[in-house]
Amino acid sequence: MPRRNMNTKPKKAKNFTGSLKRLFSELGTFRLFILLSIVLAILSSILTIATPSILKDLTNEITEGIKVNEEGINKLSEILSSDLSEDNIQKHLKSILRVELNSTTIQSINNSTTISNEDKNTFNELLTKISKTTDESKVYSYLSRMPSSVLKVLLPSSTYNNIKISSTEKIDLLNSLTNLSKEQISINDLKLSNQIILSMLTDSKIEDTTITKAEKLSIISALQGNNDPQTIYSELDKLPDNIKSYLEPSMNMDRIITLSLILLLLYILSTLLSYITSLIMSTVTSKFANKLRKNISKKINRLSLSYFDTHTIGDVLSRITNDVDTVAQNLNQSLTTLVTGITLLLGTVIMMFITNTYMALTAITSSLIGFIFMGIILGRSQKYFTRRQVELGNLDGHIEEVYAGLNVLKAYNGEEDANKKFDFYNKRVYEANKKSLFLSGLMQPMMGFIGNFGYVAVCIVGAILTLNGSISFGVIVAFMTYVRLFTNPLTQIAQAMSTMQQTAASSERVFEFMDEEEMPVEHPKTKLLKEEVKGNIEFNNVKFTYKGNDKPTIKNFTASASKGDKIAIVGKTGAGKTTLVNLLMRFYEIDEGRITIDGTDIKDISRDNLHELFTMVLQDTWIFNGTVKENIKYNTNATDEEITSVCKKIGLDHFIGSLPKGYDTVLGDNDSVSLGERQLLTIARGMLENSPLIILDEATSNVDTRTEELVQKAMDKLAKGKTSFIIAHRLSTIKNANLILVMDEGNIVEVGTHEELIKKNGVYASLYNSQFEL
């Protein structure tokens, strides 16, 4: 049968914490290993948390490598500023702009032919004003108002500090000086030509390096007038190497190597730890699953048969496989996830707060907003997931039903009806699918967005704080990682919690089975030896009621059979013919009365002992997956010779000979071994037991005639000389029975021999006669 989706419906545990507690107590010594792996997982998570802060240090070190060396800059600016201090500049400028207003110059101007009369007049006027003033700045102001033709003469090209300064440069300097309103003079405010600046500089030394005037000039021109860092850097690149070496950012390569090595080590260590954790966990869970399954398999055989009246085989099987698997796998995955998740979460929160409170608050708030939002969506979508399962279950049920009854569907032209129903269910599945697929697809992107949102928030707040100077850039890098570390475990914990729910539900089912009441431990008073038992059986006022029934199935039943007797049980299908067998074998215990074997109450001997005394061959022939020999020998110590001789005796040897591998042929469920042949195999199995008491369930009518004869003969041989109970389907074979028990609706309604019962003209008689009528 195909696995039904209905069964995979998410189950909820009735008592979540209770089941989990129980689960952990069942883990026994495994708990030690689990504890160990939890410790390792915590260690590994701590390492994971520690790494971002080291990565932060590493990044900080690397960022050092892109910042211009401050010390170098300071030294350079020191020597520059010593040359270009205000006093120096003033001094230099004065010398450069020294105007010789002596009589020779005045005369030469007034006599000049190239200067117009007008200019000469202006010159003389200003000259008078200059001679009257003592204020130096006013002198420059008057000077600058001089006509240019005059100025050329007044400020001729000259050499200052070995630097040639042209007349035009001087005039420009003069003009820019007079434009200055400020008292103080700095190099930046003046538009100085390179020549003038150069003339003001001196060669100087930093440590052993000589920096020439020319070099100084290039530094000044690199830094002057540029705001864009990229341009400044490329200007700086053009500087001569000896100066650049002062400016070059210095990276502490040693520290970077150390940090990298530490990181590498931590990564490897954390990997190792998490590997060992999963190793331990998978070992523990596999072994635990093994133990659970083993216990269930043992439990099956300790339960009273009445358990199986109310529980289907499929139910027990699903506990063995599905539920145990669920428990093991979920335990393996979710436990470590939960532990690492929680450690990571706590650790990250702590680390974030240690690193920076504002940033931590930003990261947590921004992520939490996202998660609350997602939680709302998830909560609302849960019903669609359940609906999908339910609808799919309905549809699958319908499909299963229709396919299984396809011949009826065809014969009754039921297609239209089936299609209508199918369309109805299919449409509903479609609707539920659309929604649940959409919603489940939403989780990933939502997570991604929350991550990115936190990221941006951290970046922006981080940037603000960096600009304020309260944190370093490395902190941002660290927080970028923290945000990821923080959001991941939140989802992991959520997922792990829901798998824990499943685990609890499944383990509940497993333990529910383990807790089922077992058959009471026996204290047999005596033991009957197989070889000595004669086979006198007596039923004395036996009363029995099936659990849950109000009326007793067997009441005041008294009968006896002596060695070699044949007792037949007849009745309609479902009349309860197997009840007696169940009581004889003590699969169920009687409520009142006694059943004795050779005078000993069967309650006084152990079940094992009782079973030894009986050979039971049932109608639903039970052949397991194994060889012919294994099936016949079963759990006896029979030799190969004994097996072959038994087979020969009941005519099974011919059939076995025709099998491809003879006695070593493996028999499966769907083999070509017919029902009759199966029955023969079980008879052979029973014969090997050689017990004094026999319970036989006659062959079904589904056996072909020849095999049926064989089976009948084999049964006769098996029962020969022994007390036998025969559940009969064909009334012809039991006419010679010593006692016939007629059952109807679970009760023994008539007891007697064939003749007696026919005479009575009751249930048996009508049953017997109905075979001959039409």
Next chain:
Amino acid sequence: MFKLFKKFEKKEWLIILFVLLLTIFQVFLELKMPDYMSEITSLVETSGSSMSDIIRNGLYMLVCALGSLITSVIIGFAVSRIASNFSYKTRKEVFTKVEELGMAEVKDFSTSSLITRTTNDITQIEMLIGLGMQLIFRAPVMAIWAITKILNKSAEWSTYTAIGIVILMSVVSILMVFVIPKFKKIQKLTDELNNKARENLTGIRVVRAFNAEKYQEKRFKRVNDDLTKIQLFNQRTLAILMPIISLVMYVLTLTIYYTGASFISDAALSSKLTIFSNMIVFSSYSMQVIMSFLMLAVIFMIIPRAQVSATRINEVLEKDISIKDGHISRKINDEVGTVEFRHVSFKYPDAEEYLLKNISFKVNKGETIAFIGSTGSGKSTLINLVPRFYDATEGEILVNGVDVREYKQKHLHDILGYVPQKAVLFSGTVASNVKYGDNGKKELTDDEIKEAIKIANAEDFVLKMENKYNEHIAQSGQNISGGQKQRLAIARAIARNPEIYIFDDSFSALDYKTDLELRKAIKAHTKDATLMIVAQRIGTIMNADKIVVLDKGKCVGIGTHKELLKTCDVYKEIALSQLSEEELKNA
């Protein structure tokens, strides 16, 4: 699988194209984000940058993230539509196809396999489309785009990333090579474990009667231990996967940072800053590249599984239907209630052995014909040829004088009332099951339903039920007993009031008495109807007008009970195995 995708309509292809474009747009947005990140990085790094610049870039990044989220929502909406529409339509198609299949084809597939093909297999592919389509589009687009983004940044870093990918991919493939065959083995062992437990449970009385509890536990333990061993191997092997993945990713980042540091220190002042922001960007892109390669690996793991499902679905859809519908849909002659077999032989299409060989007989209106023989003699097969569950390989079968192959199946089935070997009920009510199907006449009245139930000897238990005729019947009739199911199935046939009844071993599950009462009632009600009965009990058929004795697919005798006892050894043998000589005489 592509065959299945051909079923997409133009509209759906447009949506898929739209999804692809959206995915590209989404990847664009997502890969744009690291650009803004690096922008923010250098802004933060440079003193004097304005706050507004940083916030602006942060907002851009957020817009990208939001855009990507919205795109995801749209993609998710479109894809969920495509996926559920696909499964909706394909399921319908498979279902309709299965309805058309002949029983031979059904047997070929096996019912349970057909069920899984219609349910689980389609769900598998739906999942692939629903969750996989985004992945299938995204992973390659992401990988290619991210690669082109980083390829020209640094050859060295690209090499490291490539090495990382190669390591990861080799680890994944090596693990898969080791683990996947073991997974199949686990599946097998789980089945075996189930079998061992089932065996103990089904044979629980035998196990106890033989005191074989320990023996069974040992058998179970062996499989349990084998299973545990393989599971341990698998889980231990797989345990390395996640740590390796994260190690590779971490180490790659570290390598990029470390080499980045030396690049920066060697570089000219002006390019240091560029290298630094490149480094940050690269390390984030290289993670994207690795993630997309991991996604690709996941896809390669999902696709084969879906492929298997797709093949299984296609097998059903492409199956040739051996039963072709005829054209006669109304009465064309005066013959009523006759069935004639003319030299009919039958074998399954691929089988060598004939299950039926040269069978001929005719049954007339109001007669009862019975078929008897041992298991495998072909009696069920024979009777299944009448409603065309199978078609005869040779010879012809006439119903009312017309070859069954010429009838429209619906019309043929209107003539017949078929009761299967194993009673089949459908979920609904008692009444809905009795009036099930369509017999070409008007819908049954409540009285007719009650009458049919009465005739089928089902009235007593139906009236005992809480809701009587409206009692709920669970799926496949699980909530009522086998005998009750059988009687309702017979009531269903009676309610149809057909010309010809076919009882395919429908009485064996009933005890002699019920069997007898039922047959009497049917006979009384259906005086004019023709009865075809497959039976195992001599008692059931002794009084039939004609008994056909089958042995290994051949007809070894036709006649009445008395005639056959004299002339047919096989019949006599069967009779004697069930009744004593004396009883036979009495009868």
